[in-house]
Amino acid sequence: MTEDPRTDAVSQQYDRWEYPPPVQDLEAWAANGHWDWFDPSWSHRIFWPDQEYRPDLDILIAGCGTSQAAACAFMNQGARVVAIDVSRSALNHEQYLKTKHGLDNLELHLLPIEEVSALGRDFDLIVCSGVLHHMADPLTGLRALGRCLRTDGVLAVMLYAKYGRIGVEILESVFHDMGLSRDEASVRLVKDAIAVLPPDHPASSYVRVARDLLSDGGLVDTFLHARQRSYTVAECLDLVGAAGLVFQGWFHKTPYYPHDLFPPGSTLPSVLSKLPDAKLWSVMERFQTTNATHYFLACRPERPMEQYAVDFSDPGALDYVPLMRTACRLSGDEIFLRGVQLKLNPAQLPFVQRVDSRRTIREICGSVAQLEGFSGRGDAQIQEFGHKLFEALWRLDFLAMALRTDSTD
Known part of the structure; x- marks a missing residue:
């Protein structure tokens, strides 16, 4: 039952x-x-x-x-x-x-x-x-x-x-074999074990960055859970x-x-x-x-x-509308997201500066083509460069892509 x-x-x-x-x-x-x-x-x-x-x-x-x-x-x-x-x-x-x-x-x-x-x-x-x-x-x-x-x-x-939790699962198995349960004494033992964890242990990198482990409830949820996979x-x-x-x-x-x-x-x-x-x-x-x-x-x-499909191999990808994702911002020549930053080179920066949640990739490329320093390049070359750049920033979670509809005009 x-x-x-x-x-x-x-x-x-x-x-x-x-x-x-x-x-x-x-x-x-x-x-x-x-x-x-x-x-x-x-x-x-x-x-x-x-x-x-x-x-x-x-x-x-x-x-x-x-x-x-x-x-x-x-x-x-x-x-x-x-x-x-x-x-x-x-x-x-x-x-x-x-x-x-x-x-x-x-x-x-x-x-x-x-x-x-x-x-x-x-x-x-x-x-x-x-x-x-x-x-x-x-x-x-x-x-x-x-x-x-x-x-x-x-x-x-x-x-x-x-794969990112292999170290956690190793420690889970350790605490299970030690007979720990979800009580105060077990939580204290988990804290003691983490404090002496060797720096090369598979769980060490996780323990260093996991904010969940700041609370006792987080420790129980991570290492002493009743059921997880x-x-x-x-x-x-x-x-x-x-x-x-x-x-x-x-x-x-x-x-x-x-x-x-x-x-x-x-x-x-x-x-x-x-x-x-x-x-x-x-x-x-x-x-x-x-x-x-x-x-x-x-x-x-x-x-x-x-x-809903965003597919940069589709010829229509130039009509996607790039927009910044949550907490993503451009400052100078660097784009930031959740403590991650990416420095843009002089060729990349003008494209990202034109991301306004309204213009398509095609329109951004057209605007960049008018700039001094880009006028010698053909439209196809600029579009290819912009296409690859925006795909890379989408894959890196800096940008989302809206599909062009009447409401985005």
Whole structure:
């Protein structure tokens, strides 16, 4: 007999060890520069490249935790936000935030993902971040979510990535064999072990940068979890397909492309460029093994691909409209994103300076062609250069691409 998700070890863990650490004030949270990656007020053009932001979305936060749903309702006050979770304490804090900020657009339910059909609703956007990999049967959960997704809707998912968590899984196995559980004494022992971790241990690089480990709840969630698994690229794609959905694309693309990884003269880029996307992504996650999370989007197979597909091999790619992604900014000749910066050379800079969320790549290239220093180059040469530059910045997550519609004219 399957254990009730409302009372199993996972729900008991989150009732005792709050995670993520609960936000106490959403106004202060937003004012201090925090955001949620899957918040449509920031990322709508990644979900729907062919549409402007719609304030009246129906949104489901599946596994809302302590604050995610309230933050979404706060940032999207014209939307109707429904939140489900199996942790009563998490929902209690969501209720606190709902009351504190007067979030009449937020609805809360103690409900497992497997039973989401009980809501009798369908949604434009379903966010399920860091939840499916804790379920007894992730496929059952994803199928249930897919059934309440609208035809043109988007399902935004985060799953643990296998290769970036190898060190974490090694330590998990160590703590399991030591007989640790989810109590205060075990948490103290985990802290002691991390403090003496050799610098060359596979978990050391993760421990150095993981802000989650600053809280006891984060330590329990990372190293002492009641149930979790991690996924390769191929397993993510298989999970989406088995759920009857279509893989829309990576929300964070950087880990899955080669960029400038290889030295000049290497033949590897040429070989990699001939691989189909799924194979390339799989190869690159094994080259670049630090990525610990897969952020991706899925949709229903009935949704027309031309509404969401961004494909730089398409001749129509010059009609894409580049726009800066959340927290991305250009300062001088450098472009910044989440502590990452890229210095642009004099040939690249004029193209990025003309990104205004309105002009197409073709129009930007035409404007650059009028500049002194570019007039000697033909239109085709400038367009080829701009095409490659914008594809590279899109793959590096500095830019998103809007599909040209009447609303972007």
